[in-house]
Amino acid sequence: MQNLKPTLTLILFLLTFQFYAQEVTVLDADSGIPVDNIAIFNKDQSKTTITDANGKGDLNIFAPNERITFKHISYEPFSTTKSQIGRRGNRVYLFLKTEELQEVVMSVSKWEQQKKHIPQKIETFDARNIAFTTPKTAADLLQNSGKVFVQKSQLGGGSPMIRGFATNRILLSVDGVRMNNAIFRGGNLQNVISVDPFTIKKTEVTFGPGSVIYGSDAIGGVMNFYTQQPRFSYADSLAFSGNVNYRYSSANNENTAHVDFNFGKQKWASYSSFTYNNFDDLKMGKHGPDSYLRPNYVVQENGTDVLVANDDPKKQVSSGYDQVNFLQKFTYRPNSTWNYDLGLYYSETSDFPRYDRLIRPSKDGDGLRSAEWYYGPQKWFMGNFQITQKGKNKFYDGVKLTTAYQFFEESRHDRGFQDVELYSTQEKVDALSVNLDFENKKIGALNLYYGAEYVFNKVHSMGSMRNIETDEVEETASRYPDGSTWQTLAGYINGEYQLKPNLSLLSGIRYSQVWVDATFDTTYYPFPFDEADIVTGALTGSLGLSWFPRSDLQVTLNGSTGFRAPNIDDIGKIFDSEPGSVVVPNPDLEPEYAYNGELGIRKNFNDVVVLKGATYYTYLVDALVRRDFSFGGQTEIEYNGEPSNVQAIQNAAKAYVYGFEFGVEAYFNEHLSLNSNLTLTEGVEEDDDGTDSPSRHAAPTFGDVHLIWENQKLKADVFVNYNGEVSNDDLALSEQGKTYMYASDANGNPFSPSWYTLNFRSQYQITNALKASVSLENMTNQRYRMYSSGIAAPGTNLVLGLGYIF
Structure with a gap:
């Protein structure tokens, strides 16, 4: 019976350690890719740690309800508690800062490119900005940006105008597939309202012709959802x-x-x-x-x-x-x-x-x-x-x-x-x-x-x-x-x-x-x-x-x-x-x-x-x-x-x-x-x-x-x-x-x-x-x-x- 005591003690210790031990994975909110070198610290910065190459960070030094902050030069800071992270599956998603020139865009080549290398004007609106502006439709999403003009013939509509062109002279794309079809007309169009703003991760609007990648219709610009x-x-x-x-x-x-x-x-x-x-x-x-x-x-x-x-x-x-x-x-x-x-x-x-x-x-x-x-x-x-x-x-x-x-x-x-x-x-x-x-x-x-x-x-x-x-x-x-x-x-x-x-x-x-x-x-x-x-x-x-x-x-x-x-x-x-x-x-x-x-x-x-x-x-x-x-x-x-x-x-x-x-x-x-x-x-x-x-x-x-x-x-x-x-x-x-x-x-x-x-x-x-x-x-x-x-x-x-x- 006495030989059993050390074994029970060890089991209880391991169970207790497993209960309190916690590892978090920090991910990019847009791509879902793990992010390294994210600083994690408490309010007075007396406790700090950092994520590794796999985006993982050890939270054992923090108390369950202690407020901790995740910070990186390229991302918006985020604060929460260890217990709340646990309830979210030990995952934290961070958003890129909107002013970052290192932002990645896909509209110009259909592959990821750094925005700073693109000679055309591209404006991006991410899910966080969209959630803040609470647009009723994807047409209102574009209008709320302040960079795209939207005409409406009826409440169930919204026809974007980009650089003096509209309707069948601008191209609409959803997840890399052109929505423009053979009956897109020169009059006002409302097809953009078919895209649900709640599901949009990111919108990229390219200003000016995009026919090299997108072919016909891409004269005034391209809207990629x-x-x-x-x-x-x-x-x-x-x-x-x-x-x-x-x-x-x-x-x-x-x-x-x-x-x-x-x-x-x-x-x-x-x-x-x-x-x-x-x-x-x-x-x-x-x-x-x-x-x-x-x-x-x-x-x-x-x-x-x-x-x-x-x-x-x-x-x-x-x-x-x-x-x-x-x-x-x-x-x-x-x-x-x-x-x-x-x-x-x-x-x-x-x-x-x-x-x-x-x-x-x-x-x-x-x-x-x-x-x-x-x-x-x-x-x-x-x-x-x-x-x-x-x-x-x-x-x-x-x-x-x-x-x-x-x-x-x-x-x-x-x-x-x-x-x-x-x-x-x-x-x-x-x-x-x-x-x-x-x-x-x-x-x-x-x-x-x-x-x-x-x-x-x-x-x-x-x-x-x-x-x-x-x-x-x-x-x-x-x-x-x-x-x-x-x-x-x-x-x-x-x-x-x-x-x-x-x-x-x-x-x-x-x-x-x-x-x-x-x-x-x-x-x-x-x-x-x-x-x-x-x-x-x-x-x-x-x-x-x-x-x-x-x-x-x-x-x-x-x-x-x-x-x-x-x-x-x-x-x-x-x-x-x-x-x-x-x-x-x-x-x-x-x-x-x-x-x-x-x-x-x-x-x-x-x-x-x-x-x-x-x-x-x-x-x-x-x-x-x-x-x-x-x-x-x-x-x-x-x-x-x-x-x-x-x-x-x-x-x-x-x-x-x-x-x-x-x-x-x-x-x-x-x-x-x-x-x-x-x-x-x-x-x-x-x-x-x-x-x-x-x-x-x-x-x-x-x-x-x-x-x-x-x-x-x-x-x-x-x-x-x-x-x-x-x-x-x-x-x-x-x-x-x-x-x-x-x-x-x-x-x-x-x-x-x-x-x-x-x-x-x-x-x-x-x-x-x-x-x-x-x-x-x-x-x-x-x-x-x-x-x-x-x-x-x-x-x-x-x-x-x-x-x-x-």
Whole structure:
């Protein structure tokens, strides 16, 4: 029995030691990679330790409830307790400092590159910044950045404008897969709202042409959304974590709920996310133009359309909608060389009204033109499978194969006031893409990135007319030629060369071949042609440098070209572009080309003030624009029962856009900082006959100023957003006719007034697991519309959020 006592004592000691012993793994929040040399210390720094090469640190010297801090020069400091770390699986995730030049970006080559070596302007927004700004949609995420202008025709929308270009002249990418499809139009697009902001790990916006890597459409810029990756476990046990979020906003009585969770083992991991949004009708501000008010709207009484007075003219009746988003990701890493990733994405809206069409006045001006005008459910599905191999090879150090299938569905439904026919068109697109991308970092000071891409789109389109009294349905003309296809095959090579430690050169070239095939149905319109069969190619390139004449001064210079090949929307659509006008097909189109030059400067004053500036000039030739057209010798045809002027997309113009972008960051002390952005854009379209007009997508001068205070638990931001005026003379000709969307100047002509808003935003970390946010937007209750927008912006808006990590 006495021999048993030492054994029992030893067992009790080992059990006690195992209970109190604790090791933490510190990981990069974006990549999930372990981080070494992280200092870990208590409040008075009497106890300190440091993480090793595997990101592991020993916490045995700290008491269970003692507050400890994790700190590194490149990361934001983080404080917690040992017991809380244990409840989180002994893992701590740190975020890179936003001002770090060492930041890694992927948009320029599809592989990781240091931002300081990139000659193009790139802005990044990480998950932490996104969570702080609490955007309702991905469109609001871009708008909140202060660097991208967003137009809205309805609440369920958001069309970004970058450097005077928009819609099908800027490219949208999700996890390396282009979302732009064959029916992306020149009019305003709302596809960006299909991306769930709760799932975004990082957003990178590249300003200027990106056609070397992304091909057609990347003229004004590229928006890359990278969603959350499943996280592996760095222990033998299963790692489980997740988030629950709720958000409410008063201006549209929004209710949003989100949940995500992660399962991880050492070789496989899974990430699941679900978000539900419910938006009621949006309420505008109190102080502003009366022409923005909604004095009346249409209802049906006893089967008849009736115009009724709006009890609250500031409430934009028929603007609300619902949306669901789902994301499921799996990743498998059998060893350090191979990685297999599968992503399944789904987004669907309810029917959502196109508000700008619902407020159009009737021809006599006494009523409203439309009784109904709404988009059917907007659906998007993507299956994305990616295989990545990294390791030494004779021809590459990394290879990535990305295969994706996407399905898009959208529809339009409109009915005139007191008409019995509801006209509908429905579009579906099947999109396949294959990308093969290589990186080679072993040719001296030269890093090569090269690859190939194939994209295939097939468009399904149909039209119908339903009598709302008899419920009889008959076929009508479709919006696009049914069964039409668009495809492209391309190859590219991009190189980064380190000329000197402070001077790097980035250059690339790409050739794209594009095929468009469409057969026209002459049942409803006597087309003077049977088909469109376009085969065209485009050669694009870029050359730029990043130079640090001093460690605190960076100068970038870049020249690049971009192109956009005609798609099915350009060559084959039939739709009413505006009251009394109809757009018809035109099979004789060629690509449009852009030539761009850009100069950027970044100056750091002792890590206290950072000034950034960029200027650019873009020249667009053979621009695809909507102009008057002759259709079978006729300049006017009947469309949906109404005589309409004939127009078509044509290579009928040149355009030039130039602008300036400024930014300042100032750090007054450890807690207080200021940042501000200012963007000025000018654009002109010049027709072949020598006439010119302002560019439709050149945004007004816009900017913001933020004063931010933060400590370990609280972050608060007082900021001003502002937009400059667009006078009647500076409105595009296509906008001057939309008097119902704009205010009237002293001469009674439409114009877009300047505006500003004063706002407050805050976030408080109640515990390591629970945080709350409170924001008050548009505190002075301004009534305003973003330029070219059909819906007024929210008035004073209280936004509440609650998030819990488990």
